Amino acid sequence: MWRRNGLSLVLLALMLLFLGGQIAAGLQVYNDELQRHGSTSVDLWHYLVSGHFISATFENWESEFLQMGMYVLLTVSLRQRGSAESRPLDPAQEQERVDEGPAPWPVRRGGIWETLYGHSLAIAFTIMFLLSFALHAIGSWRSECVEKRLEGLPPPGFLDHLFSSTFWFESMQNWQSEFLAVLSLVILTIFLRQKDSPQSKAVQAPHSQTGD
Template sequence: MREFMRSTRLSLVFLIIFLLTLIGQSVVGFLYNNEELTQHGQPEIGYFEFVTTSAFLVDVAENWQSEFLQFFLFILATIWFIQKGSPESKKPGDEGLGSDEDQLVGSHARRDSPRWARAHGVRLWIYSNSLLLTMGAVFVLSWFAQSLAGHIVANDENMQHALPPETWGAYVVSAEFWNRTLQNWQSEFLAVGAMVAFSIYLRQRGSSESKPVGMPHHTSSEESQ
């Protein structure tokens, strides 16, 4: 157990941070929601009732889908596009999917390679793209959950204002839905672009996301190996 904890600390730290912030969001959202209910002369609801509402779900799913879209596009872009000098990029000339020999697949797989890396056909294609496929699937599911929960919230608000309900299709093309969605997307893309560009000239000693402190700006981490 001690060895497991040591070798997985990076994942565990972020899992703990995620759970703490999710709990914090739920508590603060619960308090804020009851404040609004009180202001409108409506009875307060319990915490567990709140965390199962569409209002809470839409806020969670809205952030999840933007995060996984960010990683989906970043993984896809780094296959084909190069940023010279950034440790977030392959070195110039390495664009593309790479050869079977470089990727250690098929007949080039090692004895300790994953079993599906030694497969052929569809199984090899699925495993070769499994990270991108998983990120894309989580994005699509999160986006769909956001749209369903947001649709319910929007119709609840329409009912409060004596307005007719709208269909799911009308909601997902509405300005309200895309205003909530795009304000998250633009911030994620800015963060990724800034990381790629800043890491060319700035350093963080000891981090795998940074080049060694003394490495020239124009050289990527891969070029030094």
């Protein structure tokens, strides 16, 4: 099991580790803020359903799913000469490797099922992005409502918050950083190598080589 699924297991463990750290630190920060305004602290459960936690978590998830979904779609038709992250420039050089064994059932069924399966990765990232965006918007609005009440001000309506500069600042600051990270990977794999990594070209490969 470890040999077949080690990468997924380690990534899941790291995600849970840092999510736990975010929860512990976020709970402390949130309670400190409440106490500064003369309000009572909340327990772990009430923090997990608070706008503070929901907004912070799904604000980041939203940008990650946007990054990966757009990356999947852009690499379908766009190329970068010399990058390990690009498909070959010449379609004649491109061969899709298929291991021996039965094809997935949507392929065997054909028709609409095969069409949906052929785009299922982009569809999945789109759905996860939209769900994360919605939860970020709701959490961010609830968080701002709490802040306004602590300051003795009327809370904003949901649509007022959704179209506010505050909400879009939260989103855009993460979106731009995600595309910067992808751009860095695309460009740096032209010139730099990491031995034995599937994200890198072979150490001996020339800078002009694209893809594997």
